[in-house]
Amino acid sequence: MNEYRFLPWARGGLGAGIAPDASGPRGRSTAKVTISVAHGRGPADIAKDVHLVTKDVQLFGPGDVVGLDPRQVIRTDPAPGATEFEQNYFPLIEFDAPELPWLFSPLVPAASARQRPWLCLIVVRQDRASVESDPRTPLPVLRVEAATQELPDLGESWAWAHAQVTGAEGDVAQVLRDSPERTLSRLVCPRRLETGKSYLACLVPSFKAGVQAGLGATVDAVAEPAWVTPAPSTVTLPVDHQWRFTTGGVGEFASLARRLEPRELDAAVSTRPMDLSNPRGGLPPSATLGLEGALRSPLFTRDRLGTDTGFERELEKLLNGQPGQAKTVVLPPAYGEHHTPRPPANQKFLTV
Secondary structure, eight states: OOOEEEOOOOOOOOGGGGGGTOGGGGOOOOEEEEHHHHHHHHEEEHHEEEEEEEEEEEOOGGOOOOOGGGGEEEEEEEEESSOOTTTTSSSEEEEETTTTTGOOOOOOOOOTTOOOOOOOEEEEEEEGGEEOOOOTTOOOEEESSSSHSOOOOOGOOOOOOOOOOOESOHHHHHHHHHHHGGEEEEEEEEOOOOOTTTEEEEEESHHHHHHHHHHHHOOOOSSSSSSSSSOOOOOEOOEEEEEEEEOOTTTHHHHHHHHHHOEEEEEEEEEEEEOSSOOTTTTOOOOOOOEEOOOOOOTOOOOOTTTTTTHHHHHHHHHHHTTTTOOOOOOOTTTTTTTTTTTTTTOSOOOO
């Protein structure tokens, strides 16, 4: 059975060295880079004249991205065109690169390690949204009506993104670097779905700079969110990836569980009569005993094991073993004996 390790975020390369509060135009971040510079006429001279130079390097931000390689999307749930998706599940999208959701995030993680991704998966009802291709914009355009009801709170977007490492072997950092077949990243949409509704799932920028770039507008934002909560009545967003699906009708686990009705059970439901008038195996006869089941009524009381005939005492001897007892004697099965070791001699399976 595979073991999975989940990371709240993953960043590598220069992205791991972004300075705090270093966001600039287009959501670009700044990282400090130290390089060694050597010069001379030959190897001997170069080795003597080496200087360390530290420079601030500006990294691409969400305002520089106007598309996503579709090969990065390795799975969606539900699948595109699904018609019976269970409403009690959250839609999700998975990427091949474990660092992709945070690759262009302009903000460094806070002390609580909450790193906001630069992308967000949203799921909106098709009767409240539309997607159109506009030749004037780099990406398709999504228009969401009643956005307050349809869009998630971006302040919580960090909680719905994570990287995954399969297997317990190896250091996580090394696996992320050297074993791409064992890693992926995932975005989840925390949307409560309704029964029998058609939905549109869209991957959109979560920073305003990314929205401006995707819509072909002038990018003047820094690290502002793509929308605020509560959102305006109508929100327009560029779409990096999209698919449609429909939820099924009544019949998934949640709806079936809600149909359960409590009933008061009679005490007789808990047991079935078991005849002990001829138990064999050297045990004395006893009265009829109630054989207990898994379902138990609050009114249930346990029967005693025939104390009037000594049945319980003789059964105790069989279960706990007696000196000189032949090993070939087949004993009554003790519940759970295969999951727990036989107790030492000073402890008993059954005590009267």
